[in-house]
Amino acid sequence: xxxxxxxxxxxxxxxxxxxxxxxxxxxxxxxxxxxxxxxxxxxxxxxxxxxxxxxxxxxxxxxxxxxxxxxxxxxxxxxxxxxxxxxxxxxxxxxxxxxxxxxxxxxxxxxxxxxxxxxxxxxxxxxxxxxxxxxxxxxxxxxxxxxxxxxxxxxxxxxxxxxxxxxxxxxxxxxxxxxxxxxxxxxxxxxxxxxxxxxxxxxxxxxxxxxxxxxxxxxxxxxxxxxxxxxxxxxxxxxxxxxxxxxxxxxxxxxxxxxxxxxxxxxxxxxxxxxxxxxxxxxxxxxxxxxxxxxxxxxxxx
Numbered sequence: 001x002x003x004x005x006x007x008x009x010x011x012x013x014x015x016x017x018x019x020x021x022x023x024x025x026x027x028x029x030x031x032x033x034x035x036x037x038x039x040x041x042x043x044x045x046x047x048x049x050x051x052x053x054x055x056x057x058x059x060x061x062x063x064x065x066x067x068x069x070x071x072x073x074x075x076x077x078x079x080x081x082x083x084x085x086x087x088x089x090x091x092x093x094x095x096x097x098x099x100x101x102x103x104x105x106x107x108x109x110x111x112x113x114x115x116x117x118x119x120x121x122x123x124x125x126x127x128x129x130x131x132x133x134x135x136x137x138x139x140x141x142x143x144x145x146x147x148x149x150x151x152x153x154x155x156x157x158x159x160x161x162x163x164x165x166x167x168x169x170x171x172x173x174x175x176x177x178x179x180x181x182x183x184x185x186x187x188x189x190x191x192x193x194x195x196x197x198x199x200x201x202x203x204x205x206x207x208x209x210x211x212x213x214x215x216x217x218x219x220x221x222x223x224x225x226x227x228x229x230x231x232x233x234x235x236x237x238x239x240x241x242x243x244x245x246x247x248x249x250x251x252x253x254x255x256x257x258x259x260x261x262x263x264x265x266x267x268x269x270x271x272x273x274x275x276x277x278x279x280x281x282x283x284x285x286x287x288x289x290x291x292x293x294x295x296x297x298x299x300x301x302x
Contacts, residue, residue, distance in 0.1 A: 003181070006202040008107075008170040010045040010139070019044040043195035046139075046169040048187050051160040053194040054153055059163055061196050062189040068133055068165060069198070070184045073105030075176045080112035087119050087141070089126035096178075102131035105183045107202075109138040109173035117141045121151075124158040135159055136167035136185065136200060170200055177206025 014022040019041035027035050043049065048069070051058030076095035078087060087110055100106070106127060110117035119141060127135055137143070144151020159166055167185050182203040187196035207213065 003203040003205045004208065006172060006175050006204050008046070008136075008172045008176075008200045008202060009198070010169055010171055012040075012045045012197065017044060040197075042193055043168075045197045046167065046171070046200050047195050047197045048185060049156065049160065049166045049168065050194045050196075051163050051165065052192075053160055054157050055161055058160060060191060061187050061193050062191040064163070064165060066186065068163075069186045070182075071103065071105050071133065072101075072180060072182050073107065073132075073134075074099055074180060075107040075109055075173065075178065077176075077178065078108070078110035078117065080110050080115050080117045082112075082115050085112065085115050085118055087117055087123050089120075089122045092123055092126055097130075099180065100130050100132075103133045104131070105134045105136065106132045107136045107138070107170065107173065107176065107183065108141060109170070109176065110141055111138070111174075116146070118145065119143050119155060121155045121158060124155045128159055128162055128164060132159075132164060134165055134167065134183075134185070136170055136183070138170045138173045139168075167198060167200060175204075175208050175210050176202055177204050177209060179204065179206035181205060 012020050012022075014020065014024075021039040023037040023039065024034055025037070027033050048061075050061045050064065052060045074096045076092055078091055078095060080087070087108060092108075108119070117140070119137065121144075124135075144155050156166055183200070184203075185198040185200040187198045190196055
């Protein structure tokens, strides 16, 4: 099965964000050899939060198994409005509840015109109960209410305290289909670190919903082109056993053969009048020859 590789990762550039700086220089004694010193926050760009983020006894990035960051899952494409901006359990159930499997990776891609989607504590609890092993949120989705800063801790702790990492800052999620697909978001196994940038990639078997579908037109036969001739199969029955209609279509009418043979005979043989004259001449020559022989025999006897 062919799959599209969809990169949902933000590009990190020096100076694009205050939390990321890439200092470039040449190593001493190695001219024309560039190297970089990176200064960044651990939760810059598209990044993953480890369970140790809010609880000291939680797993750090080095304590999470690699299979936590790789596997199959689903995307929830949600459209929010000013009157319904919350992402709750009912919306997730309607989006993919009947398809979600235990230990799936879940991507939430909600958007709305001039509206900020918000993940609720009810949705986080639903994701944990349904067995999600990794939850990824598209860029622009807030966790909890903006006027309540403590909401983020309460909501994310529902997942992190149960060893369910959370990826934040996904981009290009509108190019993902609704089909079941594979995801990968591997961070560096940094000990005692609670967050780290990841490269979040989807292997999508479905069509790109942002591209128009390719219209297929039925094939049109070209005039003047002959149909390919089928080669006889040795296993096919002999011609005598074919249906009568096929035999009749392959048989030349007898009248045509008679007409052809008659025309050939009439062209090769001379007319009837010429044959009668030739017979009369032959009979006259025979009588003269017999008279001459009788006359010679009488002279000899005398």
